[in-house]
Amino acid sequence: MEAKKKKGLNIGVDLGTVNTLVYVAGKGVVFNEPSVVAYDNETGETIAVGKEAAKMVGKTHDRITISKPLHLGVISDIRSAGTLIEYVLQKIDKDSYDLSASTLLLCCPSEVTQIERESLIELASDLGIGECFIEEEVKAGVIGAGVDIFRAQGAMVIDIGGGSTDIGVLSLGDIVTSESIRVAGTFFDEAIIKHIQFTHQVLIGSISAEKIKKKIGTLDEALSGASETMKIAGRDLLTGLPKEIEVTQKEIRDVLIEAFEEIVNTAQRVLQQTPPELAADIINDGIIVNGGGALIHGIADFLSNRLQVDVKITNNALTAICEGTKVLLKNKGSYLVKPLD
Ligand SMILES: Nc1ncnc2c1ncn2[C@@H]1O[C@H](COP(=O)(O)OP(=O)(O)OP(=O)(O)O)[C@@H](O)[C@H]1O
Ligand SMILES: [Mg+2]
Structure with missing residues (x-):
């Protein structure tokens, strides 16, 4: 047979x-x-x-x-x-x-x-x-977020992944304008490591930095006074011995906001390069944010404040692509x- x-x-x-x-x-x-x-x-x-x-x-x-x-x-x-x-x-x-x-x-x-x-x-x-x-x-990613990119209608997406943030405007089935920067998840982790090294004199690993980012990371600019804290262990740079320290949500927030300024600047540049008819569509429909970085607390308010455009976080940010x-x-x-x- x-x-x-x-x-x-x-x-x-x-x-x-x-x-x-x-x-x-x-x-x-x-x-x-x-x-x-x-x-x-x-x-x-x-x-x-x-x-x-x-x-x-x-x-x-x-x-x-x-x-x-x-x-x-x-x-x-x-x-x-x-x-x-x-x-x-x-x-x-x-x-x-x-x-x-x-x-x-x-x-x-x-x-x-x-x-x-x-x-x-x-x-x-x-x-x-x-x-x-x-x-x-x-x-x-835009398609996975549920947008029909095949129309004569502009759609803007910010994909904040692990290695890069890719920002693009699409219409009629293809990319009209886009930019990519290396400020994304891994960069945020490294910025947290550098901050803790500098202010607490403790060296932490990248897995610990990622844990901090996911657990207490926020872009909430209104956060002030006593914020949440998290204990983390690393190597004391002065004694060389293991040490546990406590980091606050507010200090991590400041590290993340500094990194996000470059994402905001890049998004502004992409908007400036966008033809006016498509820019008008983006004003109406808002910007879609995808990728693991879209899950950072407070991101929608932060980006919409800075860019003065509505921001929507994709429901399936990690699987949309x-x-x-x-x-x-x-x-x-x-x-x-x-x-x-
Ligand atoms: N809840 C969360 N809060 C903050 N960051 C998160 C969260 N969940 C995942 N991330 C971060 O998202 C990143 C991974 O996202 P994603 O899977 O979209 O990246 P990638 O597609 O592998 O990278 P790239 O697209 O840059 O090649 C990691 O840096 C991870 O730490
Ligand atoms: Mg990706």
Whole structure:
């Protein structure tokens, strides 16, 4: 009896600096793990990928190297990008579908260069994928936020990811104007580390800094007086010994606001470059904020005060890009035509 012919899949990947998410047509989001790979230095073998590899960050010895495919919104390690994509494809049960009949859409930060895009496409082809194309994550993010970008109507998005903040205005299915800066989640964590080092003389790790940002981070400018506090441990820079300190919400707020000034300036520049008819649409519809950074407390009020435009935080800020690939996979590269449902 002839074996049943396996079908190809439509697969959308949000290859982020911090998180990688995968959408499969008909199944939804099937993978959501940190973009981290751990290698054995002696044998070159992959020890762990995703969640398991992320647990090792900051806790390794000489034999293990931790790699991340992207750094500050650009591809920094094509080998680990390959390992991560291969791992993801295995996770969606490679044996049950035909890779060579499948289409892969990779969403990347807009700063990823043409050469890097070509390397990613080559990588997908080496893995046996039939067709691969690359899209800017802002575009997928706006669609994932529920906006119909195929109309003659301007939509503005600020995607605050881990490595970069991408700001873009879209209309008629494509990006009209955009800018990308490296002020995003990882930058906020580093700013918190520097602040604590300077004011408390204690060195904390990046995981601790991220915890502080998520737990007590805010952009609430009205916050004053006694604010929430959080205990955190690190290494005392004077004695070299472990030490626990208490940080206040107010001091973290000030660190975050300073970092956000650059995001505000960039958004203002993008608005200035926006053609007037599209700017009028943005005034009416507001600006959409996506990405993990959209979850910082008080962000909507802060940005709308500074930009004098309504700001809406996407409900699915961390998964919007991946979910937006659903539409882009349907029309594979032709964005002037709205795909049918
Ligand atoms: N509740 C929260 N408050 C503040 N920041 C958060 C929260 N949840 C996640 N983040 C931050 O969001 C970032 C990850 O967001 P996201 O998954 O959108 O990034 P990414 O897509 O991997 O990065 P990029 O798009 O820059 O390549 C991390 O820096 C994380 O610390
Ligand atoms: Mg992202």
